Amino acid sequence: MTRIELSGEPGKIFGKIHHRLINKVSEAGTALAKTIPGFESYMISSKSRGLTFAVFKGKKNIGVDDLGFPVTGEVIRIVPVIIGGKKAGVLQTVLGAVLVAAGAVLSFTPWAAASPFLYKFGAAMMLGGVVQMLSPQPSGIASKQSADNRASYAFGGVTNTAAQGYPVPLLYGKRLIGGAIISAGIYVEDQQ
Structure with a gap:
């Protein structure tokens, strides 16, 4: 019997630990989908909710090419990962918001002429930061x-x-x- 652990939201919904008799790593998802009601539809609809999944065999994160390898007693963990979740662009988005706020504050002072420029630069920085967070970077x-x-x-x-x-x-x-x-x-x- 191979131990399959679900982390995050799937673990809360379907239970954290499952034991199934499987031969390959790729059979873990199929075995859970056939034995747990609603698991297959949850996995299919997860991309539209902004989730993808990482599969770990023991402590090693494995890719698509490694899913066909035989199970040799390690624990298989399925971990949800937020699509587009990475640190790139966070600072740029925050700085853009600060510039927009500064432009709003300066519009009531003698330096009001600078506020339209701060609005434009801040909005451009925020949009650029959001695009960096959502798009994959090589x-x-x-x-x-x-x-x-x-x-x-x-x-x-x-x-x-x-x-x-x-x-x-x-x-x-x-x-x-x-x-x-x-x-x-x-x-x-x-x-x-």
Whole structure:
């Protein structure tokens, strides 16, 4: 029997701890949906309520590719995650609200001429902060610690610095800069 723990709101509604006889991690959700009334409809409607779910096998957060792995006695935890919930843009939204409030206060003082500008800048900062909180941001090159970002001597640059969302330089004239590898391939042919 595998122990399946539901955290957050699903744990409050359907119970925190469940034991099911499953072979793969992906069968946990199916087993709960077939044995708990209302669980399947709750999971289906969760995206419209702003929730998605993270699955943990033991203490490791696993992805979609790992759901087919066999269960080896670890606890499987299903944890709700708020869509768009991250720290990016919070400070910008708060500063924008402060600027709008300052513009409202200054409209009754001798510096009233500055209040329309503060309104505009504050509203733009608040909108930008909200957009940052709701939209996914590509992880930068600095946080990328994979084999794709190691030094490459097969191509022009020392390190592959191109990532999703970054600008690609265009070359006019002679090559005086390092190239950004967007796509590369090596083909090996057997020669006899």
